[in-house]
Amino acid sequence: MNLEKPGDLTLDAGELIAGDVLKSIRKLPDEHFQLVVSSPPYNIGKSYERDRQTLKEYAAWQRKVCREVARVLKPGGSVCWQVGSHVRDGVVFPLDFMFYDLFSKLGLKLRNRIVWRFNFGLHADRRFSGRYETVLWFSKGDDYKFNLDPVRVPQLYPGKRHAASKPGKGGLPSGNPLGKNPADYWEFSAERDFRENPVWDFPNVKAKHPERTEHPCQFPIELVERCVLALTDPGDRVLDPFVGTGASVIAAIKHARQGTGIDRDARFLEIAQARLAQLNAGTLPMRELGKPVKRPDTSTKVAQVPEEWLATR
Ligand SMILES: C[S@@+](CC[C@H](N)C(=O)[O-])C[C@H]1O[C@@H](n2cnc3c(N)ncnc32)[C@H](O)[C@@H]1O
Numbered sequence: 001m002n003l004e005k006p007g008d009l010t011l012d013a014g015e016l017i018a019g020d021v022l023k024s025i026r027k028l029p030d031e032h033f034q035l036v037v038s039s040p041p042y043n044i045g046k047s048y049e050r051d052r053q054t055l056k057e058y059a060a061w062q063r064k065v066c067r068e069v070a071r072v073l074k075p076g077g078s079v080c081w082q083v084g085s086h087v088r089d090g091v092v093f094p095l096d097f098m099f100y101d102l103f104s105k106l107g108l109k110l111r112n113r114i115v116w117r118f119n120f121g122l123h124a125d126r127r128f129s130g131r132y133e134t135v136l137w138f139s140k141g142d143d144y145k146f147n148l149d150p151v152r153v154p155q156l157y158p159g160k161r162h163a164a165s166k167p168g169k170g171g172l173p174s175g176n177p178l179g180k181n182p183a184d185y186w187e188f189s190a191e192r193d194f195r196e197n198p199v200w201d202f203p204n205v206k207a208k209h210p211e212r213t214e215h216p217c218q219f220p221i222e223l224v225e226r227c228v229l230a231l232t233d234p235g236d237r238v239l240d241p242f243v244g245t246g247a248s249v250i251a252a253i254k255h256a257r258q259g260t261g262i263d264r265d266a267r268f269l270e271i272a273q274a275r276l277a278q279l280n281a282g283t284l285p286m287r288e289l290g291k292p293v294k295r296p297d298t299s300t301k302v303a304q305v306p307e308e309w310l311a312t313r
Pocket residue numbers: 019020021022038039040041042048049215217218219220241242243244245246247248262263264265268
């Protein structure tokens with residue numbers, strides 16, 4: 001397998017392009033993708049960041065990447081750009097400030113700033129440990145796709161009802177039988193799952209997640225799945241210009257979309273390719289989509305599914 005040339009690896013609906021992001025993305029057609037979802041390097045000295053840049057140099061590079069992302073995006077398409085903070089000498093710079101500015105100046109419109117909370121990471125000793133990052137969701141134009149039903153999550157208390165005195169609705173269930181809007185605060189806790197069902201045996205505490213590979217900063221597939229399901233339809237094209245070990249392409253293919261990923265690191269793409277093969281074979285370890293991270297006391301009445309909804313399930 002020669003991973004030097006872009007476009008040399010195609011697995012059914014998934015394409016992995018080995019190469020520098022700018023060189024590779026410039027070869028992709030205008031207005032081609034419905035969704036671009038990615039997490040760029042944060043310029044914090046990770047193993048996959050070959051040259052540490054000044055913040056100014058990093059911003060200049062990312063400006064060029066963002067321009068290409070906006071170019072390859074279809075009108076009505078979406079960008080989900082997942083970032084944390086650039087930290088130097090203990091001073092924190094939240095990268096979403098910068099990316100908000102870059103994408104807004106390209107005419108994209110911010111629809112949500114999603115907080116993704118996780119329960120692992122570096123322990124700080126002179127500030128609070130960072131346990132969330134953000135996903136900026138922008139649309140290209142106002143006529144954008146947003147499919148809420150496929151990403152609804154179960155209510156903690158589906159048995160809640162409108163007050164008896166409420167005109168027209170008194171006593172009826174107050175929620176939606178399909179579940180609630182997942183809101184702009186996302187949590188995909190592997191830790192709680194493992195405590196209850198410790199079937200995965202991984203040596204490192206940080207590596208408890210079933211999807212963990214040697215990549216230091218992977219997306220949980222579930223995070224991308226939510227973006228794919230809400231912001232695209234089957235058959236649409238999804239691009240991740242910093243695809244790493246392939247979560248975005250996996251999420252796209254899993255839901256009958258087409259996925260393209262770019263990364264300059266051949267080792268990560270080999271892992272991505274192996275994971276795609278496992279997905280095809282039905283053997284890829286994945287956290288179950290939409291699994292609740294909090295469990296209510298099921299003995300309470302409000303935690304029971306209303307009788308009116310049982311027939312529709
Ligand atoms: C934050 S990681 C993304 C990880 C990915 N979301 C995953 O689930 O594995 C950033 C990725 O960008 C890649 N990268 C860094 N600089 C690049 C460049 N100039 N061109 C292409 N890829 C690059 C790195 O190899 C790394 O895999």
